[in-house]
Amino acid sequence: MIIPLFILILGLLIGSFLNVCIHRIPLNQTVVTEPSHCPVCGRRIKWYDLIPVVSYILLQGKCRFCKNKISIRYPLVELLNAAAYLLIYNTYGLSVQLLGMAFLVSALIVISFIDFAHSIIPDRIIVVLLIAGIIYSFFNNSITILEAVIGFFAASVPLLIIAVLSGGNMGGGDIKLMAVSGLFLGWKLILLSLILGSCIGSVIGIILIVLKKIKLKQRIPYGPFLSAGIFISIIYGQDFLRWYLNFYK
Ligand SMILES: [Zn+2]
Known part of the structure; x- marks a missing residue:
């Protein structure tokens, strides 16, 4: 207690x-x-x-x-x-994970509120997460350093490709956010985060368009949705991956 x-x-x-x-x-x-x-x-x-x-x-x-x-x-x-x-x-x-994940989630809360209000993800926070993520990857015993490094690219590179193809509709801050978060989560959980975050963002985006709160082409801040996806992955991701692997056995 x-x-x-x-x-x-x-x-x-x-x-x-x-x-x-x-x-x-x-x-x-x-x-x-x-x-x-x-x-x-x-x-x-x-x-x-x-x-x-x-x-x-x-x-x-x-x-x-x-x-x-x-x-x-x-x-x-x-x-x-x-x-x-x-x-x-x-x-x-x-555990070490408690420290690392608590640090990441606190940063995500700051990022979400700032992105929601100002539509930016400040580089200052990204740099702090980058340094903390590198240090954490050496102490994190739930994934290897290689998995953390792959995690850095696993979600950020697909987002970067989408950003280039869509002509800059995806913010650079979102890409950097998924890169540094991947260091903490590893490639499996950061990919799950990207899928969850995109689903949450799409559903809420469609609801806002239907309710005529936003226009079809309007850019909505994606940081809070990606953060929600990361948080759900942190809490339920391991269980989900276990269930998913059993399902295919
Ligand atoms: Zn006062």
């Missing part, structure tokens, strides 16, 4: 840091040295108002000083990150 509780609290605290990243990275601001300020009145936020989720509820979603609304995104990201950590722990237990 103590370990899941610790992971929950850690997930909330790191989720709080992810909010800082989501807010500051698109503005090209530093994410580590500057203390938190209210984006509306600029007043420095006290430590007791920075407790994940709890502070949001106690402040009833308003800044202590200027009473302007605090985005629901803040508690949402904290809860999302904590829930993701618990699911990863449930799948991988206390």
Whole structure:
């Protein structure tokens, strides 16, 4: 009981840091040295108002000083990150994979929210994932380094070909995202992620077109869908691959 509780609290605290990243990275601001300020009145936020989720509820979603609304995104990201950590722990237990996958998923949360709002996947996050992915591939005992290297290309190269053929309708950020994520997942799970992400994206895209929320040719940010595909692969991918192999035996 103590370990899941610790992971929950850690997930909330790191989720709080992810909010800082989501807010500051698109503005090209530093994410580590500057203390938190209210984006509306600029007043420095006290430590007791920075407790994940709890502070949001106690402040009833308003800044202590200027009473302007605090985005629901803040508690949402904290809860999302904590829930993701618990699911990863449930799948991988206390392991190197828990560390690697939690790191990747936190980055995916930041990428998804930034891509959704600004239609970009910042290179800063890609570089961090590239370095972390290379280091992780040496410690990851669930796949070989070769499988990780193939994973780097397995989903990114098909996307690159689609991008070239379609004349740039697929964003470069999506290609880089699938490349670095492949280092963490290996080629089997990253291919599964690509299939799942494309299916989720297509279904939601069609729903939005039918509901006339978007036009047929309009570009929708694909980062959140690819991220969802990667996350489902992380949690259920191993089970799926086992079932799939048994099915063909
Ligand atoms: Zn304020």
